[in-house]
Each structure stands twice: as structure tokens, then as C-alpha cells.
Amino acid sequence: MAVLIEEKQGASERRWRKRSLWALLLLIPISLLSISYRDLNELARYRDILPVDVAAGEIKRYGGSDWQFQGLRKVEGIRPGRLPSGSVPMVARFVVEIGDPDLQNLWLMCAIKLTDRTGRTWYPTSVPGMPSPQEGIETCSSTAFSGAQKSERRVIEENYLVPSDIADELVPTLGMHSERPYYLRFAKP
Amino acid sequence: MRRLANILILIVAVVVLYGMQKTKPRFGELTAPIPVYGQMHDQIHTREFDVTLDQVIFARQLDFTQYGQKKTLTTSGLWVIVTAQLAATTSSTSVAAATWLGPTGLKYAVSDRIGWAPGMPPHLLAPGLPKKVRFIFETMPDQVNGATLLLSGKVEPALDSEAHIAIDDFKKFNDGQPSIVDSYDPLRPLAGT
Numbered sequence: 364m365a366v367l368i369e370e371k372q373g374a375s376e377r378r379w380r381k382r383s384l385w386a387l388l389l390l391i392p393i394s395l396l397s398i399s400y401r402d403l404n405e406l407a408r409y410r411d412i413l414p415v416d417v418a419a420g421e422i423k424r425y426g427g428s429d430w431q432f433q434g435l436r437k438v439e440g441i442r443p444g445r446l447p448s449g450s451v452p453m454v455a456r457f458v459v460e461i462g463d464p465d466l467q468n469l470w471l472m473c474a475i476k477l478t479d480r481t482g483r484t485w486y487p488t489s490v491p492g493m494p495s496p497q498e499g500i501e502t503c504s505s506t507a508f509s510g511a512q513k514s515e516r517r518v519i520e521e522n523y524l525v526p527s528d529i530a531d532e533l534v535p536t537l538g539m540h541s542e543r544p545y546y547l548r549f550a551k552p
Numbered sequence: 553m554r555r556l557a558n559i560l561i562l563i564v565a566v567v568v569l570y571g572m573q574k575t576k577p578r579f580g581e582l583t584a585p586i587p588v589y590g591q592m593h594d595q596i597h598t599r600e601f602d603v604t605l606d607q608v609i610f611a612r613q614l615d616f617t618q619y620g621q622k623k624t625l626t627t628s629g630l631w632v633i634v635t636a637q638l639a640a641t642t643s644s645t646s647v648a649a650a651t652w653l654g655p656t657g658l659k660y661a662v663s664d665r666i667g668w669a670p671g672m673p674p675h676l677l678a679p680g681l682p683k684k685v686r687f688i689f690e691t692m693p694d695q696v697n698g699a700t701l702l703l704s705g706k707v708e709p710a711l712d713s714e715a716h717i718a719i720d721d722f723k724k725f726n727d728g729q730p731s732i733v734d735s736y737d738p739l740r741p742l743a744g745t
Contacts, residue, residue, distance in 0.1 A: 447681050450681050476644075483680070484643040486678075488676060488678065526681055
């Protein structure tokens with residue numbers, strides 16, 4: 364009798380041992396994911412990964428405010444020789460209506476970049492000899508620290524230096540820590 | 553028999569675990585920069601930038617005019633002026649860290665004695681717009697033959713590529729000693745900047 368029970372227990376133990384081993388296939392990936400989920404989530408906030416296309420002239424809410432792309436223009440008339448050969452300065456302009464005024468948190472790591480068809484990107488830069496912008500025109504980060512209030516309208520401009528041969532195919536993208544991995548990709552007006 | 557097998561498994565496990573413990577890489581090694589080896593005049597591709605090392609010049613002193621003042625920087629060793637061509641690969645970036653690695657493993661960081669001036673690191677790069685730049689070091693005469701230039705975007709590039717360029721082409725005398733010019737102007741514009 365005792366022998367029989369032991370054999371039965373042995374069989375059931377073996378069965379459960381097998382099940383447990385198979386369960387590891389599922390449990391190990393789940394535990395790895397749950398440990399690293401917060402890291403992966405934070406990592407994704409540093410990169411523009413998932414594009415949201417914005418049609419020309421469309422107003423889009425991003426980082427708590429309403430963004431509209433106004434256009435990308437080349438800057439002429441900089442004294443030749445000051446810029447690298449084959450390069451052209453460009454200015455991207457946006458109009459933003461401030462929604463949530465907590466810009467210092469929502470607009471953290473704001474980056475307006477230009478990107479070409481092959482995915483190369485250009486960050487804003489200081490261009491030697493560039494005429495200073497008109498009164499009241501700011502950059503994305505200076506607006507974030509300007510104390511702008513709800514429903515104020517701001518004009519934002521960023522300067523770039525890009526190769527002249529691909530200047531016409533560039534489109535701007537907008538990414539912020541609070542909204543990434545989603546970023547806005549604007550069509551030209 | 554079974555007991556013997558168990559003891560054997562135990563011994564093997566101890567040996568394997570001990571071996572793993574002894575050969576465990578340190579954190580610094582696990583996240584070390586990934587070297588990309590190359591020679592002078594070759595284009596070397598790292599993740600964020602391409603670099604071609606054009607020329608290496610050795611000088612006894614640097615003479616230049618800064619903010620309207622003539623300045624002379626002397627050294628008890630040797631000035632090294634490295635000119636290179638840099639270009640970003642896919643995104644705007646900067647090259648901030650350059651190190652002169654001597655044949656005996658001594659490391660010399662880029663000299664900051666000139667202060668800020670156009671053409672001094674960090675070099676800002678954009679895709680499609682290559683730049684000619686200088687890196688200036690102070691080193692010892694015995695750290696020249698067999699030296700390597702290390703170049704990376706950040707100062708401590710963890711798990712990112714770092715160019716290792718062998719300094720194998722410079723003017724030297726028959727005895728292998730580098731030819732040293734008396735004076736060099738580090739602020740003279742480079743063609744193509």
C-alpha cells in the first residue's frame with residue numbers, strides 16, 4: 364500500500380517537475396520584462412521612434428500645446444566664405460498656442476530636427492553671420508523657460524546649417540520627453 | 553554508482569562556477585568602448601562620425617595671435633598637431649574626446665592651454681558637411697613612435713565605437729626620431745573648414 368502511494372506521488376511529482384520546467388520558458392521572459400520595463404520606457408523617451416504625420420497647415424496637440432508648422436526657408440545674403448562650401452542656412456518656423464503652461468516639465472528635451480528622405484537628421488545649430496531673429500521670436504527651449512501662460516501664442520524659430528543639395532527635401536520633426544516615443548513629422552505647407 | 557555520479561557533478565559544478573567567477577569581466581570592461589582600428593589617410597567609420605587622419609606635425613612651440621595679443625606656448629615635451637577630416641554619419645553630433653596613446657600606454661588628453669578658439673574641440677558635426685579640424689596635444693618625444701590616436705564622441709564612450717588610429721606616417725629622421733618644426737600657428741585657418 365505504502366509503496367503504491369509513493370509511486371503515485373513519484374509520478375505526480377515528475378509531472379509537475381516537467382510542467383515547472385516548461386513554465387520557465389514563459390516565466391523568465393516575463394520577469395526580465397517586468398524588471399526592465401521602466402528602463403525601456405525611459406529609454407524610449409530619449410528617441411523619436413514612432414512618427415505621427417501632421418498634414419500641411421494642420422494644428423496638432425503635442426506636449427500639452429497646439430503646434431502649427433509655418434514653413435522652412437533658406438537664408439540668403441550671408442557673406443561668402445563664412446559658411447562651409449556646399450552648405451545653406453535654413454530657418455524653421457512654428458506657431459504654438461500654449462495649452463498646459465507647465466512647459467518646464469512637458470517640453471523637457473524639446474528637439475526640433477530636420478530630416479531627409481534617407482533618415483539623416485540635423486539638429487539646430489548656431490550659424491555664423493546669421494541675422495538675429497525679430498523681437499519676440501524664440502526657440503523651443505527658450506519658450507519653455509519664458510513663463511508663457513495658457514492660450515498665449517508664440518512664434519518659435521530654429522536655425523540649421525544643411526548641405527545645399529538636399530535642402531529642398533528636408534522636413535521638420537518635433538520630439539519631447541513627455542510625448543516620446545511618439546514624435547510629430549510635419550508636411551511642408 | 554549513483555553517489556559517485558553525484559559527487560562528480562558537484563565537483564564539476566564547483567570548477568565551472570569558480571572558473572566563471574575568476575573570468576567575470578568587470579563592469580568597466582563590459583561597457584568599454586568598441587574600438588574601430590585604422591591607419592592614417594584611411595577613412596574610419598564609427599557609429600556617429602567618419603574620420604580621416606591627414607597629417608601629424610610636431611613642434612617645439614606654438615605661436616599665435618589671440619584677441620589681438622601675440623602668444624607663445626612653450627613645452628618641456630613636444631607639441632603634436634593632428635589634422636583630420638570629420639563628418640557626421642546620420643545625425644548632428646560632436647567629437648569631444650581625443651587622446652594621444654603613447655607606445656608604453658601613457659595617455660595624453662587634448663591640450664586646453666590655447667583656450668577657446670575657432671577650430672578647437674569639441675567639434676560640432678552635421679551629416680553631409682565634412683570639416684577639417686585640429687587636435688593639439690603635449691607629449692614626450694619617446695611617446696611618438698608607435699602612438700595611437702583615440703577619438704570618440706563622448707569623453708567616456710560606454711558601449712560606443714571609438715576610433716583607434718595608428719600614427720604611422722610622419723616626417724622622421726633616419727634614426728626614427730620625429731622631425732620637429734620650431735614654431736606652429738594653431739589658429740591658422742585650415743583649407744576646407
